[in-house]
Amino acid sequence: MEHSKLVCIGLGHVGSYVLTYAMESGLFAEIATIDTAPGVAHGEALDQSQSTGVPGTDYVNVHAGDYSDCADADMIIVAAGASILPDPDDPDSRPDRAGLAKLSGEVVRDVMPGIVKHTRDAIVLFITNPLDAVVHLAHTEFDYPAEKLFGTGTMLDSARLRWVVAKQLGIDPKSVTGYMMGEHGLTAVPVLSTLNVQGVRWTELEKWHGTPLPSPQEIQDAVVGAAYDVLNAKGWTNAGVARSALEIARAVMLDQNSVHPVCTRLDGEYGLPDVSLSMPAVIGRGGIIRRMPPQLNNWELERLRESAQYILSTVENM
Numbered sequence: 001m002e003h004s005k006l007v008c009i010g011l012g013h014v015g016s017y018v019l020t021y022a023m024e025s026g027l028f029a030e031i032a033t034i035d036t037a038p039g040v041a042h043g044e045a046l047d048q049s050q051s052t053g054v055p056g057t058d059y060v061n062v063h064a065g066d067y068s069d070c071a072d073a074d075m076i077i078v079a080a081g082a083s084i085l086p087d088p089d090d091p092d093s094r095p096d097r098a099g100l101a102k103l104s105g106e107v108v109r110d111v112m113p114g115i116v117k118h119t120r121d122a123i124v125l126f127i128t129n130p131l132d133a134v135v136h137l138a139h140t141e142f143d144y145p146a147e148k149l150f151g152t153g154t155m156l157d158s159a160r161l162r163w164v165v166a167k168q169l170g171i172d173p174k175s176v177t178g179y180m181m182g183e184h185g186l187t188a189v190p191v192l193s194t195l196n197v198q199g200v201r202w203t204e205l206e207k208w209h210g211t212p213l214p215s216p217q218e219i220q221d222a223v224v225g226a227a228y229d230v231l232n233a234k235g236w237t238n239a240g241v242a243r244s245a246l247e248i249a250r251a252v253m254l255d256q257n258s259v260h261p262v263c264t265r266l267d268g269e270y271g272l273p274d275v276s277l278s279m280p281a282v283i284g285r286g287g288i289i290r291r292m293p294p295q296l297n298n299w300e301l302e303r304l305r306e307s308a309q310y311i312l313s314t315v316e317n318m
């Protein structure tokens with residue numbers, strides 16, 4: 001088998017989970033870690049390296065690295081940068097990820113020069129928030145192949161959508177097919193017009209359920225709020241997005257041509273301006289093989305336009 005290599009940039013709550021799942025994934029023979037905090041990249045790599053002595057674990061050459069490790073990397077996953085924090089005085093706080101714009105802009109301008117100095121071949125996957133603005137900034141300021149640089153986007157919001165709907169229906173979230181589009185954040189759009197359970201559509205589900213299901217606005221609020229339920233309880237979120245990142249890595253490394261909602265720079269879809277946001281896309285070894293913009297109803301299209309404008313206003317603050 002060909003030598004396969006991942007570089008993890010940013011090893012905090014999210015990056016350390018990405019690293020853990022990557023170690024278990026069987027997708028990578030080598031993993032290099034990079035973090036600006038002294039000792040963190042080395043400590044995380046050393047901890048994981050020692051875990052390879054446990055019977056039953058895969059051997060992975062995991063080590064602290066630097067940007068020269070990007071030269072022969074297949075994938076680079078970026079979870080560098082500060083997270084939003086819950087308000088200790090408000091258990092229902094909903095701090096906007098857009099508030100991280102300035103700080104994360106600095107992170108992009110620190111990380112991307114290191115990457116482009118060594119590669120334009122690796123698939124670069126961003127997790128850093130505000131995700132869509134971060135991806136757009138990376139595209140507009142750095143000359144990286146468009147199909148090879150994207151973000152986890154609404155992959156996580158979509159998992160939460162399936163979870164919210166499945167809870168309403170009393171079924172396994174994986175039995176729900178559906179996704180959020182637009183911003184990973186407050187303006188994410190639930191696309192209920194295409195959501196279904198084994199082909200049974202939303203409107204039919206209501207009949208099957210016996211009582212009225214939530215409105216699109218209520219579903220949107222529940223999905224957005226699901227993130228804050230975690231943030232306000234434990235102070236950060238990490239499991240869902242790390243799993244999402246590894247599922248995307250699997251699609252890339254195994255050239256699966258899997259369809260996931262991820263954040264890419266658009267090319268005029270829906271008549272939107274130059275912006276990066278999430279919609280279903282085919283993902284394989286080359287990165288984004290193509291986007292699959294679904295037909296939207298008026299409510300969804302209007303919300304998507306609002307979401308695009310919100311992302312662009314965030315980019316202006318970077």
Ligand SMILES: NC(=O)c1ccc[n+]([C@@H]2O[C@H](COP(=O)([O-])OP(=O)(O)OC[C@H]3O[C@@H](n4cnc5c(N)ncnc54)[C@H](O)[C@@H]3O)[C@@H](O)[C@H]2O)c1
Pocket residue numbers: 009010011012013014015034035036037040079080081082083084097100104106107110111126127128129130131152153156184236237238241
């Ligand atoms: N996209 C999503 O769905 C999603 C979900 C959760 C968190 N996030 C985002 O992921 C990012 C990380 O969150 P976290 O909870 O792990 O934060 P954290 O504070 O726990 O960790 C961030 C890490 O990044 C490192 N770092 C900062 N600047 C760096 C740079 N220029 N180069 C390399 N390393 C750098 C820090 O030293 C730290 O170790 C945040 O932007 C957060 O908002 C995104």
